[in-house]
Amino acid sequence: MLRRTPALVAIAIGALVVTTTPAVAKPPSDGMIGALQRDLGITREQALDRLANEARASRTTPSLQKRLGERYAGAWHEGPQAALVVATVDAADARTVTSAGARFKVVQRTLAQLTAVKDGLDRATPPASVHAWAVSPQDNSVLVQTASEQDARAWITASGVDAAAVRVELSAERPKPFYDIRGGDAYYIPSKGYRCSVGFAARRGTTLGFTTAGHCGDVGDATQGFNRVDQGVFRISSFPSDDYAWVETNSQWTAPGVVNGYSAGILPVRGSAVTQPGGSVCRSGSTTQWHCGTVQALNSTVNYPEGTVYQLTRTNVCAEGGDSGGAFISGDQAQGMTSGGSGNCSSGGTTYFQPLAELLSIGGLTLVTAGGDPNPPTGCANYREKYTGSLTANQNQIQPNGTYYQSTVSGTHAGCLDGPNGVDFDLYLEKWSGSSWSIVARGDSANPDEAVSYNGTSGYYRYRVHAYSGAGAYTMGLNRP
Incomplete structure (x- = not known):
């Protein structure tokens, strides 16, 4: 008897039945939960x-x-x-x-409109009394924090932006970089005579290193670790405008992909998904150790005495000298590196961090995650089957090899997409319903790399690789039951 098999029909996005099966996450540590209880009440x-x-x-x-x-x-x-x-x-x-x-x-204004207003302020030289500004989606405006409302409004008018889209808030804070400091783990810059903090382990190709704050050192500066053993050299550093850096470490150092959470224990890093305003975030630093709070604004511009720094994230997590460059993390997702702020951990304050994504993209770096091999993987290395392809923007390709596969048993279907830097490629697992293909798992973040997992019954399956933006070659891996 002939068995009916599914045809590779055209995809009608509007008609798809969308379901998702989240991956099983490990429970958060008691230290993480306790710190959130303490600091968020x-x-x-x-x-x-x-x-x-x-x-x-x-x-x-x-x-x-x-x-x-x-x-x-x-x-x-x-x-x-x-x-x-x-x-x-x-x-x-x-x-x-x-x-x-x-x-x-x-609301009245789109995020793009608010970002355009903020970009206009970024192009105008601020007075010293203006401390910081950022898009605030919560009240659909750009929030400017200043010690002088008169100075701020004159600056806003001179910038030529839509003043109705700007909210001015009086603030006594005066952000400054945290020099003479260390974060989750200390490291030293002998040529500068001070110490800073390790952010997150990251590699460039096969070379290991770590992220930190740009104001901690210049390209070429040598570093020593917490134990005063020779550690590495600054290979990337940007400050002001940005506040990020990457230190290449020597062969004496390894990268386990963790953060020292002090009272929260040793915490794993498993990704870098960005948390939104109002979301909780915690910071590790050797001066004040482990503290938590919430994100107040993304894409903040901060007017430091040394110059303006753009695209920082504002938080109400406290910090003090000795905490700069250290890790900001939300759950097990890396967020960025401590830049500067005001206040202290007795009375509270504001701290800004440099988001991680820009440094990873510009530096061609890969975040090291917990349990990962310190040597870089080669395109979804832990998947049994590998397929390659090339896409331009808005294109789709079907894998494996333009067709589908049959699973005769129930079990886990897992897919991995490794795209080129600077693009937004997505991965969809689809199952044949008898009349059409339906999405059963999706990876559609704003990143080039995706992973999906689905516990499914027997049937016909296929993967669809979609280029949301950008173009280039990709590798796709899959495991089937």
Whole structure:
């Protein structure tokens, strides 16, 4: 008897049945939960709900931003349990947002419009009394913090931006870089006479190293580790404008992909999904050790005495001298490196961190994650089957080899996509329903690399690789039951 097999039909996105199966996550440590309870004033149950909601939001937000397109007006977390709120300028988007498990809000300005206003302020030289400015999706404006409202409004007017889109807030803080400091683990810069902090382990090709703050050292400066043993050399450094650096380490150093959380223990790093405003974040530093708080604004511009630094993230996590360059982390997701701030851990304060993604992209670096091999993998190395292809923007390709495969048993289907730097490639696992292909798992972050996992029954499956933006060659790996 002839067995009917599925044809490779054209994909009608609007008709797809979308389901997702999240990967099983390891429970957060008691130290992580305890620090959130202490610093956010929440219960243990609220801390657990918060971490779960933030993890879901890190997957949901990029996908919603793509679907809403130019109508997207930002996202943030609200309440003790960090419920995700997504804003748009079109009330017709309500079903799209709420069906993804987020709260819905209609606002006046898109995120692109607010970013354009902030970019206009970035081009204008600020007075010393203006401390920082950032897009605030929560109130659909650009927030400017200043010691003089008169100075700030004169500067805003001179910049030529839409003043109605700017909110001025009086602030006594005066951010400054944290010199003479160390973070999660100390390291020393003998030529400068001070110490700073290790951020996250990262590699360039086969060469290991770590991220830190740019104001800690210049390209060519040698470093010593916490034990005063020769450690490495600054190969990338940018400050001001940015505040990031990468130190290449010598063969005496290894990279386990963890953060020293002090009271929270040794914490694994498993990715770098960005948490949204209102989401919890924790910082490791050897002076004040382990402290937590929430993200207040992404893409903040800070007017340091040494010069203006752009695209920092503002938090209410406390820090002091000795904490600069150290790791900011949300759950097990790396966020960035301590840059500067104001206040202290007795009375509280504001701390800014340099997001990790820009340094990884510009430096051609790969974040080292917990349990990973310190030698770089070669294109989804841990997957049994490998396929390659090349895409231009908006193209799709089907794998394996333009067709599908049959699974005769139930079990886990796992796929990995390794795309070139600087692109946004997505990976979809689809199952034949008897009449059409339906998405059963998706990896659609704003990154070149994706991974999906799905525990499915027997049937016909295929992977679809999509170039959301950019072009280049990719490697795709898959494991089937």
